[in-house]
Amino acid sequence: xxxxxxAKKEPAGLTLEPGKYFWCACGLSKAQPFCDGSHxxxxxxxxxxxIAETQEVWLCQCKQSCxxxxxxxxxEGL
Ligand code: FES
Ligand code: FES
Numbered sequence: 001x002x003x004x005x006x007a008k009k010e011p012a013g014l015t016l017e018p019g020k021y022f023w024c025a026c027g028l029s030k031a032q033p034f035c036d037g038s039h040x041x042x043x044x045x046x047x048x049x050x051i052a053e054t055q056e057v058w059l060c061q062c063k064q065s066c067x068x069x070x071x072x073x074x075x076e077g078l
Contacts, residue, residue, distance in 0.1 A: 001042040004063035007032045009078050011058040011071030018053055022046040023060075023069035033059040033069070 005027035012033045021034060025047050028038035035046035047069050051057070060068060062075040 001026065001044060004044060006062045006064070006078065008061040009075045010061060011075070012061055013056065013058050015054065015056050016051045018051050020048060020050050021069075022048055025063060025068070027061075027063045033061050 004025055007024070007027040007029070014033075023033055023046055024031075024035045024039070026039040026042050026044040028042070029036040030038065039045060049069050058071045060071045060075070062071075062078055064074045064078065065072045066074065
């Protein structure tokens, strides 16, 4: 597997507390938009990102965004 699969053609809107997160880059996780370990053996890996203060985010679930882990609207053309 060298390309991610599309988990959903829409972002996940969440309010995240400060901390470190692992965004699913492969699309296989059942815990979208976060990694649940399902990427093992695919050659793909999650993207770690950090939130400094509580904020609302829109995380990409189509896995095609150019601004990963955030949605940049790319899903609209899929
Ligand atoms: Fe997709 Fe880990 S399950 S990157
Ligand atoms: Fe992937 Fe919007 S959900 S770019």
